[in-house]
Amino acid sequence: MQDQVVTALGALFERVRRRGGAPLADHDPAFPSPAELLPAHAGKVAWQPWRRPEPAGFDNVATALAMPVHAALPAFFGHYFAGNLPVCFKGLFLTLLQPWNQEDFERLQQNQIGHQLMLRKLGLPASWFLASCRDEQRLVTLDNASGEVLLERLGKGPIGVLAPDLATFLQRLEPC
Template sequence: MQNQVVTALAALFERYQRNYGQPLAEHDPGEPSPAGQLPAHQGKVAWHPYTRAEPGSFDNLAQALNMPVHPSLPALFGHYYAGHLPLCYKGMFITLLQPWNDADFERLQQNQIGHQLMQQKLKLPATWFIATCRDERRLITLDNVSGAVLLERLGQGAIGTLAPDLATFLHRAEPVGPHAYHLTP
């Protein structure tokens, strides 16, 4: 399954570039990335997915939380440095998260631990966030047991299943240009 996720993510990056050209990311000069290219304009930088020489590991997450981590999570976040990607999934505008550099990868892991601790505190099933929604009370998550992609309401758990697995979700997601986020929700 892990290779299917990496392949689906690479195909998603290609679809975005084919439809909209080089994606843009907010640019912080203090946070360079091997994915970043020349500054574009208005504080943004053009980027391309940068394949990591060694995939990032989530073993520290598994150890810190004393639980296994679904293999789709490191497949999604451990193989590339990239900017976040605007997508549409079944009519819902979302932003697929991606680590920008080593420091961002570490922050992502820390935030995943925080999310998981909150899930445990609320006695909710183990999930990992993978994308944000326009409605900040919702997020897209990966079920740690089944690997299904879920729509979740913060603090309340899953609202529904979006896809049976992450590879299917990535194949079905449609890239959207940055202009889509300026529309009313």
Template sequence: MQDQVVSALSELFARQRRIIGIPLIAYDAEDPSPATLLPALNGQVGWQAWRKPQASSFLNVGEALELAVHEDVSAFFGHYFAGNIDGCFKGLFFTLLQPWNEQDFDRLQQNQIGHQLMMEKLKLPASWFLASCRDEQKLITLDNASGAVQLERLGKGSVGILAPSLAAFLEQVEPC
């Protein structure tokens, strides 16, 4: 399953480049990334997804939480450094999150731990956030048990399944 997720993510980056061209991100000289493509211009820099020579995983997060982390989480967040991707799925607009560099990956893991602790406190099933929605009360998450991609309302849990798997979801995302 991991290979399918990595392949679907790679294809999404390629679609983004075909549709949008080189995406831009606010430039911060103190927060470099191997994904940076162009020199900064007007406070922005172009980027292209950069495949890590050695993939990162969420095994340490699983150990800390005493939870078996769905393998698609590591596949989605552990293989690339990239900017976030604005996308649309069946009329739902969102921003898919990606780590910009190693420090951002560490922050992402810490935020995912916080999300898991909140879910546990609320007695909701474990999920991993993948994207933020325009409606700040909603997230796109991966259900840890099934691997389905779902729409989640903060503090309330899943409000519906978007796709049966992360790979199927990524294959249908339209960059915007």
């Protein structure tokens, strides 16, 4: 499953590149990324996905929460440094999240822990955020038990299933 997610994510990066060349991200010289290319213009930097030599894991998150982490999560967030991607899924405009550098990856892990603690407090099932929606009250998540990709209302739980697994979801995304 992990290999399918990594392959599907790499294919999505390639679709983005073919559609419009190197994507742009806000440039902050104090927050560099190995994904950065030469600064493009007006505070923006072009980037390309940078494959980590050694994938990062989520064992520390699993330990902190005393719960298993679905294998698709480290496959999705642990193999690349990249910018966030504007994508479409069946008419739904999303921003697919990716860590920009190691510091951003660690912040992402902390935010995932905070998300889990909020879900526990609300008595909702465990899920991991993957993407934000234009409507800030909705997000795309990975169900920790089933591995399904869900559309959720923040603090309210699942609205519906978008895909049976993360690899399938990534294959169905289109660059916007």
